[in-house]
Amino acid sequence: MKFCSLASSSSGNSYYISTDDGISVLVDVGVSAKNIEQLLADIGQTAATLSALLITHEHQDHIKGIGTLARRYHLPVYATEGTWAAIDAKVGNLAETQKVRLPKSSFVLGNLTIDYLATKHDANEPVAYILQDKEQKISLLTDTGVLNSEMIGKLYNSDLIAIExxxxxxxxxxxxxxxxxxxxxxxxYGHLSNRACGQGLLEMIGAKTRHVVLTHLSRENNLPSLAHQCVKNTLLAGHLTGSIKLWVADALGASANIQI
Ligand SMILES: [Zn+2]
Ligand SMILES: [Zn+2]
Incomplete structure (x- = not known):
């Protein structure tokens, strides 16, 4: 599987994930469709071959370009019932068949299994996503004020963890x-601090985990070097850095471009 951050900050989030068999999705579209087209081109991809857009919640830094991108490329948009209630009027005209409510449990797109879980955030019905093919698992968790045992259990032992x-x-x-x-x-119901992120990772990292990507850094209240150092120190204290590569996603631009 492949992972790449296209945009990651309180001003806009979008993450690209693909399987080796050609299924690809974006988790969130928090920058303009034009930006997304350019960012995908930068990594040799195109929105025309995306399988779906997965939305975590209705805040602007996660939905800005959804309507335009979904219309332009006829893409299905997956979100919870609560998120749809909040975004339906904002995304403009989409065919009803493009507005997909997340099923009650995990579902598949080709060889990609998509699971989700509730986050603790000041939004209607926010979620995080866990994407798996036969062999590998990528988890994305942003916009949560706390970590609970369900989150830790579901993210545990992912090959790649992208976390706020x-x-x-x-x-x-x-x-x-x-x-x-x-x-x-x-x-x-807010956001994870560097410290809380590091503490959570101590419990989420398993034997298979090779990559950790720090995401959704505040431009006002954080620095990439500070986030990296804080989480690295926490992992070191837990003797967990040996085989883990720790990345920090750029606010805007393809970064943490990882083949796992
Ligand atoms: Zn956000
Ligand atoms: Zn949010």
Whole structure:
């Protein structure tokens, strides 16, 4: 399987995943369709061959380009009932057949099995995704205020874990955001700090895990070097860095382009 981050920050998120048998999806389309077309071209791909768009939740940094991209390439868009209730009026005209409600349990697109789980976030019905082919498993978890045992259990032993390292707690505390916004971000329905991300990874990393990609960094309250160092130190303390490659996704641009 392949993974590549196309955009990853509080200003826009989109992640490309493909199987070796030609199934490919985007998880979230939080930048413009034009941006996505260019970013896919940069890695030798095209939206024309995508199998589906998977949406985590309705916040603008996850849905900005969905409507245009889905219309232009006739792509099905998968989201929860709650997310559809929030985005239906925003995505513009789509055929009803393109608006797919996530089934109750995991489902398949060709040889790709897609599972999802609820995250803790201030959105209608937000989810994270776990994508597997016969041999490999890629997990993507962003926009959650806390990690619980279900998340840790489902992400455990993924070959690649893409997980949010949103903010440094000290930078957030001393930063220029208003008090209510600071409260929102650090709440149980906000975003994961670098520290919480590292602690969670200690329990998620298994013998198969080779790649960890830190995602959705705040441009205001984090730095790539800080996120990397904090998580690396936590993994080192847990004796877990030996065979793990730790990446930090760029805010915009193809990065963490990984063949697993
Ligand atoms: Zn977000
Ligand atoms: Zn969000």
């Amino acid at each position: 390292a949103n903010h440094d707690e000290t930078m957030l505390f001393h930063g220029r955001y208003s008090y209510p916004l600071k409260k929102r971000i650090s709440s149980d």
